Amino acid sequence: MNGEIFNANPTVYASKRSTRKSKFEAGQSLWIDEQYQPELSSESEVEPIDGDEIFDLIRSIADPEHPNSLEELRVVSAEQIEMGDNHIIVEFTPTVPHCGMSTLIGLSIRVRLMRSLPPRFKVDIRVKPGSHQSELAVNKQLNDKERVAAALENPALVETLEKCLEHVGGHDSR
Numbered sequence: 001m002n003g004e005i006f007n008a009n010p011t012v013y014a015s016k017r018s019t020r021k022s023k024f025e026a027g028q029s030l031w032i033d034e035q036y037q038p039e040l041s042s043e044s045e046v047e048p049i050d051g052d053e054i055f056d057l058i059r060s061i062a063d064p065e066h067p068n069s070l071e072e073l074r075v076v077s078a079e080q081i082e083m084g085d086n087h088i089i090v091e092f093t094p095t096v097p098h099c100g101m102s103t104l105i106g107l108s109i110r111v112r113l114m115r116s117l118p119p120r121f122k123v124d125i126r127v128k129p130g131s132h133q134s135e136l137a138v139n140k141q142l143n144d145k146e147r148v149a150a151a152l153e154n155p156a157l158v159e160t161l162e163k164c165l166e167h168v169g170g171h172d173s174r
Contacts, residue, residue, distance in 0.1 A: 049117070051081040054088055057116050061108050062164045064101045069167075075105060080128065086120050088113070093128040102132055106142040107151060108164040 055078040059071040070076045073095055080091040090109055094102045106125045113123050125142040127135045141147050151157055 046118075046120070049083070049121075051078055051083050054081050054083070054090065054113070057168070058090065058109050058112055060168050061105075061112055062167060064104050064108075064160060064164055070105065070109075076109070087122045087124070088117075089124045089126065091126050091128050093131045097131065097133050099132060102127060102134075102138045103141050104157075104160065104164070106138065107148065107157075108161050110142060110148060111152070111161055112165055112168055 055076070058076055060069045061076075062068070063070060063073055063075065066073065070092070074093065075095065076090070076092050080093070082089040082091075090113070092102075092105060092109065094105070099105075106127070110123060110125050113121075117123070125139075127138050129135065132138060152161075
């Protein structure tokens with residue numbers, strides 16, 4: 001990017017522990033239980049996904065300007081995720097109204113979800129209303145398939161995205 005820092009001193013918040021329990025924490029075996037092996041589900045059977053699962057996927061994305069996660073900067077929260085039938089709306093809040101990294105943050109959220117979710121989901125990424133001076137332009141860029149595809153053909157941008165997504169999945173990886 002151009003090296004300009006848009007928010008030199010952001011407020012950093014403590015990360016919350018995931019509300020989801022792993023199989024181990026829930027007292028279930030981590031291994032295949034030979035006594036209980038359900039039949040393979042048919043393709044018509046779909047596993048439901050809830051907002052907490054979506055939040056767990058995006059919470060540890062790194063901010064492009066700071067060594068913190070989007071959750072730590074309160075850019076994303078579980079309350080900003082809406083779920084419908086195969087439709088997910090993720091709203092995010094830039095740390096400052098003139099944040100030049102908003103499009104990159106939204107794109108990193110989109111790429112993380114594209115890589116993690118089945119293709120049946122339609123995902124909309126939006127800036128929280130009133131939180132950015134170019135809200136409409138950012139929202140238009142983030143939800144236009146052609147613009148997203150063009151952005152993902154840019155090697156420098158993809159390299160920056162990969163750095164943001166480097167630690168996803170681990171909440172205390174930094």
